[in-house]
Amino acid sequence: MDAARRVTWRVEGMDCAACVAKVTRAVERLPGIAAVEVNLMAERLALDLGGGGAEALEAVEAQIAALGYRATRIDGDGPVAPASAGPTHGHAGHDDPADAATPWWATGKARLTGLLGALVLGAQAASLVLPDSLTYPLFLAATAIALVPFGRRALALARAGSPFSIETLMCTAALGAAVIGAAEEAAVVVLLFATGELLENVAAGSARAGIRALAGLMPRVALRLRPDGGTEPLAPERLAIGDLVLVRPGDRVPCDGVIEEGRSAIDESPVTGESVPVSRGRGDAVIAGSINADGAIRVRVTRAAADNTIARIIALVEEATASRAPTQRFIERFSRWWTPAAMAVALLAVLLPPFLLGWTWETSLYRGLAVLLIACPCALVISVPAAMASGLSAGARRGLLVKGGAALERIGAARIVAFDKTGTLTEGRPRVTAVLPAPGRSAEEVLALAGGVEQGSAHPLARAILAEAAQRGLSLPPARGLAAIAGRAVVATVAGRRITVGSPRHAAEAGVPLGGLAAELPRLETEGMTVAVVLIDDAPLGLVALRDEPRADARAGVAALAALGLRSVMLTGDNARTGAAIAASIGLEAKAELLPGDKLREIGHLRQDGPVVMVGDGINDAPALAAASVGVAMGGGTDVALETADAAVLKDRVTGVAELVSLSRATMANVRQNVAVAIGLKAVFLATTLAGVTGLWPAILADTGATVLVTLNALRLLRWAPRW
Incomplete structure (x- = not known):
């Protein structure tokens, strides 16, 4: 067998989660196919092809075409932007590839819906003046016209492994209604179904418009x-x-x-x-x-255009919308059992009441068909992904990137937020505030030798020492044999002497007495300064005091989290006095003197009290970010910020963390509303149908109406904005 290769198609016409499930099941059944991924928002199908060459590719495209979609192969791998659909005022996915640049009201689905509407309304108007024998054929014609494309799709889905599709249920109910002489209601059923599909297309187009708006940020020239x-x-x-x-x-900046x-x-x-x-x-x-x-x-x-910040954000949002939240996975598993179980209930509603309740067979069949329509799971299946897609898109527009529904769901459930200090709660641009040389030494000597050790380092404290040395016009001697002691010190040979730049804790552990400098440490640290001890041949050379100011919005960000009911903790490698001083100025508690491994263990302890969000700069905090329930990187669009954690705050503001929590909770509230509407409407119409109060066309409204309601409710999230 040939080595597997990745192949990608754009699939036009998908407008809901049910479409994704249909395409996935149909393609997975083909020989030589593995790792099938279908992305609704990107209209993309990707899979691993084990062999078969052109024949296998044609088989995939034929299977998709049989379902009523159109697959166009994409050259090359990687993220693909959604198909252009002109202005972003609500274009849909389309069955006909020629519809890709067509307004929704001119698509094939819109034309079919318009034709059915004209036939049904015309027949209704004619029935006011003509006998039923003349208008009945018009209702039958409307039903037949709709059942041709829907019936063909139902058969294709059954052959592809989806026998209990919405198309199957709708066609069965419409045919049954026509057989028992309820052609008028059968026509209304197919009209409402076609209208629901059209509205789903419009809603899907509106959701995709959010991603297209990101692509629209790039200038044309x-x-x-x-x-x-x-x-x-x-x-x-x-x-x-x-x-x-x-x-x-x-x-606009083009790159x-x-x-x-x-x-x-x-x-x-x-x-x-x-x-x-x-x-x-x-x-x-x-x-x-x-x-x-x-x-x-x-x-x-x-960066090349395909790898710039906008392209990466689009790719992340598209991939995120394909990632399913735990709630969504549960609903999808539930719906697989729901439909066949509901069909069995509908069958029982046909067979048992004539014997148990004395219904006529016609009444029993009619109500059983209505139960069949109520059983359609479309509204339930789309309730979660529609809300998740809208929430992810709304966040991306505001510089809040979340890698998938699972992460978005977990953020809102968090009880504790753990912050790294440097570059997260603080500006990440410390400056030297004092240089205290040992007796017989000068401040310039301390800075020059410390700067020699720190040359080439990207650490914020190292950059601050180098900046101060440059400001004083000092010439830095070369260093050899540079070595780092993680979280403690940097050591090198400078001008033939062993120079160490490290924390007071490292000096204490090394047993180096600081003499008169030791008395200065508590004062500097209580003032919120970080102190670096510079040693020369294991003797004190001097102290370098640095201060990294808290971000302007740090206190407001922590207060916003407290208002949301979250506890905030700062994790820092600084000594306890410095950590306490900075934490007090911001309004949270501090866990200080933590090495990278200590931060990891601290996250484990915090998780015992509930889900933990870890917020870091995405550079030195990777282990802690991975250990937390959700890792959030603050990095202004850097590679690490976009790739290391589960979410990223591009605006580089502490309040962005509270915005993420608020967005997550708003999204999950929307999900709960959608599920309640989907199930609640079905329950109400099931009761009224079995009681004989409502008939077939209200039954289809129970699904089509619920689908439209949950989709419109989900689209409300696109207008989400933080309160502060």
Whole structure:
């Protein structure tokens, strides 16, 4: 057998979770097929093909076509943006590929619904003046016209492994109604069913529009600078890494890059949700889709279009909508048993009442067919994924990325939020506030030797020491034999001497007496400063005190979490006095002097009191992020922030964590409302049907109406906004 290869198709026409289940089951039955993944929002089918070449590919496409969908193979692997559908005012998935750029009211489904509506309304109007013998054929014609495409699809689904589909139930009920002389109601049933399918298409198109809006953040034209200083317009997709582009005031940034020349205020709100423009100058990173507010800048491209921030967000949102929450998986398992069980109940409703309740066979058959329609699980199946997709899209528009429904569900259930300190609760840009040399040493010597050890390090404290040395104009000596002691110190040989830059705890564990410097430690730490001890040949050289200011919104973010009923804890490697001082200024408790392994154990202890959200910068906190119930990275769109954790706050604000919790709870409340509507309507109509109060067309409303209601309710989430 040939090695498995990944093949991807765009599948047009899917508009609900039931469609995903149908395509998945149908394709899984084909020989040589494995790892089938169907993404509703991206309209994408991906699978592993074990062999068979062109014949196997044609078999997949034929199977999908038999279900009433159209598969178009995509060259290459990876995330695919949703099919373009023109303006984002509500286009649908379509059965006919020619419909892909057509407004929903001009699609094949809309034409079928319009024809059925005209026939039914015409027959109803004619019945007011004509005898039933003349209008009855019109109702039969409407029923027959609808049953041709729906019946063909029901047969294809049955052959593909889905015998209990909504199409099967609807066709059985409509045919049964026609047989017992209720053609008028049969016609109304098929009209309502077609209308429901059309509305599902419109709703699916509206949900996809949220993702298309993200793609719309990219400008159509980029101005690439030529070697002669002129510019040439071209599509952003054609930009290559290393190209230099001109971004004029008012232009959208066409790429991820670094400013080479100029300074401007950059409005990143379209991507991160951060409403205040930020000043950016030479050497600063900018992200695709942000808006250059006032000054012209020249930007060097650092990422290809397929890998820029916008493309990655779109890919993450699409993948997230394909990831099913535990609630959704339960509903799907439940619905597999629901439909055949409901068909059995409908059969019993036909066979038993004539003997037990004295109903006529005609009455019994009629009510049994109505029960069959009520049994359709569409509204129940779509209730969860519709809400999840809307919640994920609403979050992405505000710089809140969540990797799937499972993570979104867990965030709202959290009871504790654990924060890393540096770069999360604080700005991540510490500065040197004091240098205290040992007797006989100078501050410049302390900084120069410490800076020599820290050269090349990306740690925030190292950068602060290097920045202070540069500000004082110090020349840094080269270092050799650099070694790191995780969470404790960095050691190197500088100018023939062994220099150690580490924590006071490391100096104490090494047994190095600090002499008069020891008295300064408590004062500096109580003031919220982090102190680095610099040793020379295991003797004290001096102290470097640094302070990393809390983020401007840190206190408000912690207060917002408290208002939501969550307990907040800061986890830090700082000493207890420094940790307590910073925690007190923000308004939360602190767990200090934690090494990376200690943070991991602390997360385990916290989880004993309930689900834990761990918030970190996505760089040094990977173990703790993975150990928590949900890991949230704050990283302003960096690779690690988008890939390490279960969720990311792109706006780099502490209040974003409370927004994630609020979004999760709003989404799960929407899910509960949807499930209640789906089951509640069915229960009401089941009772009224068996009591003889309602008939066939109200029965189809129990499903079609519920489907429309839960979809519209889910779409409300697209307008979600945080309270603060």
